[in-house]
Structure formats: C-alpha cells, structure tokens
Amino acid sequence: MKVCLCLLCLVLGACTSMPKAIQNINVVDVTYSQAIQNIDAHRNTLIRWGGIIIDVENEKNFSLIQVLSYPLDYSGRPQVSEEHGGRFVIKSTEFLDPVVYSKNNEISVVGELNGDLQRTVGKKIIRVPLIQSIGIHLWPKRQNNRYGHGKYGWHPYGYYSYPFFRRGWYYPFRY
Numbered sequence: 001m002k003v004c005l006c007l008l009c010l011v012l013g014a015c016t017s018m019p020k021a022i023q024n025i026n027v028v029d030v031t032y033s034q035a036i037q038n039i040d041a042h043r044n045t046l047i048r049w050g051g052i053i054i055d056v057e058n059e060k061n062f063s064l065i066q067v068l069s070y071p072l073d074y075s076g077r078p079q080v081s082e083e084h085g086g087r088f089v090i091k092s093t094e095f096l097d098p099v100v101y102s103k104n105n106e107i108s109v110v111g112e113l114n115g116d117l118q119r120t121v122g123k124k125i126i127r128v129p130l131i132q133s134i135g136i137h138l139w140p141k142r143q144n145n146r147y148g149h150g151k152y153g154w155h156p157y158g159y160y161s162y163p164f165f166r167r168g169w170y171y172p173f174r175y
Helices: 002-015 032-037
Strands: 046-058 063-070 086-092 106-121 124-138 148-150 153-155 164-166 169-171
Touching: 032 086, 032 124, 046 086, 046 124, 063 106, 086 106
Parallel strands: 086 124
Antiparallel strands: 046 063, 046 106, 063 086, 106 124, 148 153, 164 169
16 A cells, blocks of 8 residues: 555656756745845845746847746746736846747746846836846646636536536536
C-alpha cells in the first residue's frame, strides 16, 4: 500500500511542475507589497512574479512589459481570482512581439529586481518595480471546458450535461 501511495505521489508531482523558463532554485520569496514598501532593500534579488499583461513597449535594444501583479499558485501561474497587488515592469533584452505578448494574457517571470521606473497611468505618475528578466513564461489562455464551470454555474459535466432530466422527460445527450 505504501509503495502504491509513493508511486501515486510521484506521478502527480510530475504533472504539477513549473515550466522550465521560470524554474529557479535561488529565488527569494518577496511579495509585491514587500518590494514596493522598500525597493532598495530588495534590489538585485532574484524573484518570481506574475500577472496579466497591460502593455508591451519595444525599444531599440530591449522590450518592456507592464504587468498587473497577481499572486502565483504552486505551478507559478498567476491566480487571477485573487486580489491584484499593483503594477510592475519586466525588461527583456529580447524582442517581444506585442501580438504574441498581447494585453490580458497571463505571464510569469523570474528575474532580478533592479529598482523602479516611473509610469503614467491616466494623469498620475507612479513608481513601479522593474524586473530584469532571466526567464519568461507566457501561459496559454484558460479554456472553459466541458468539465467544470458551465453556462449555468458549476456542474460536474459543465454545460454539456448528460444524461439530464427536464419536465419529466429523459434526454440521454445534449449539446
């Protein structure tokens, strides 16, 4: 029984690993709120953050991605159902195509916290943390599949409920 349990843990553990681009053993667990309170205390620290892309700017030798920060889950994916922390900017020496890295896509980054930048939001100027990227992972869009959240709320078979009963009649299959 113990052998089966150990094998099950190994198999499930292999399915929940982080993408290689954002795996790094030496990252420090610095939250967005900790960094924004004292940016100089965490300068040159390796961190792993993520969120939703707000904007992409390409300069001659680098690209800047402005991100709305969200906490990460066990696999390094932003938890967009949680409360966001604020904005930060990712700086990459590679060209990042704005079509691929488009607005509202989820992104995670491992990089070095290199201070802060000024950004204009509306008519207000704010200071946001700057991360020099080592690895970036763009997450695929979340799909609302047939198992889970359906059109009428949570259901084990999603919107595609089969079999189902309505007004005393049995319907074996429905699209």
